[in-house]
Amino acid sequence: MELFDTHAHLLDERFDADRDALLAALPEAGIRYVLEACCDEAGFDAVAALSEAYPFVYASAGVHPHSASEWTAGTADHLVRALAHPRCVAVGEIGLDYHYDFSPRDVQKRVFAEQIEIAISHRKPILVHDREAHGDCMDMLRAYRGRLTGVMHCFSGSYETARECIDDGLYIAFGGALTFKNAVNRREIAARLPLDRLLLETDCPYMTPEPFRGKRNDPRLTFRTLEVLASVRPEPVERIAAATMENAKALFCIA
Secondary structure, three states: OEEEEEOOOOOOOHHOOOOHHHHHHEEEEEEEEEEOOOOOOOHHHHHHHHHHHOHHHHHHHOHHHHHHHOHHHHHHHHHHHOOOOOEEEEEEEEEOOOOOOOHHHHHHHHHHHHHHHHHHHHHHOOOEEEOOOOHHHHHHOOOOOOOOOOOOOOOOOHHHHHHHHHHHOEEEEOOOOOOOOOHHHHHHHHHHHHHHHHHEOOEEEOOOOOOOOOOOOOEEEHHHHHHHHHHOOOOOHHHHHHHHHHHHHHHHHHH
């Protein structure tokens, strides 16, 4: 089986000591593709360079809600240039985060909207970060209904919210949190959603799955999330692996 880790942060400093060795080992470990997610303007060029160095790595470009206060007209221009890179396949990680509120909420919403508009105009999917902001996040996505596509990263909402997102053309991504002992409701939701709208991700080095919590996460642990997803669904694990791979390739327009 081969998997697509649709959301990683391999440029995080926690990979500085062994990044190249880890990346070189991924294909043999069954990780066919990785999408390196970007969080701030400083990362636009860095993620592109990583994707150039490793043929199985793709890139996104976007400003995370934590960094929304850093957004300027120049950032918007830089984002547009970044999206022209042939291996930049998405806008993200973008959205709202009301847990930390590192940027004012009105600024988060304005920057989220601007980046959605850029994604639509350049026909790129979005990687949506939604933490403790379900109401405002869904209201904003509804405003663009029928015009955008993308993925709800690290999905933590209700079944009804997931169905609405799917009906609006979005995919639902599950990562290490699906394996947590207290994630019973999340697994029940994952069991009920259509397979052709599911993706796998790690969000590494964060969100390490059970039983490895406390250790650094990396794309190889996508297989652990796959195992747990397969344990709650009727399809064989091989079918889920193949479907999530094809879903990701379709979303990110990878041949």
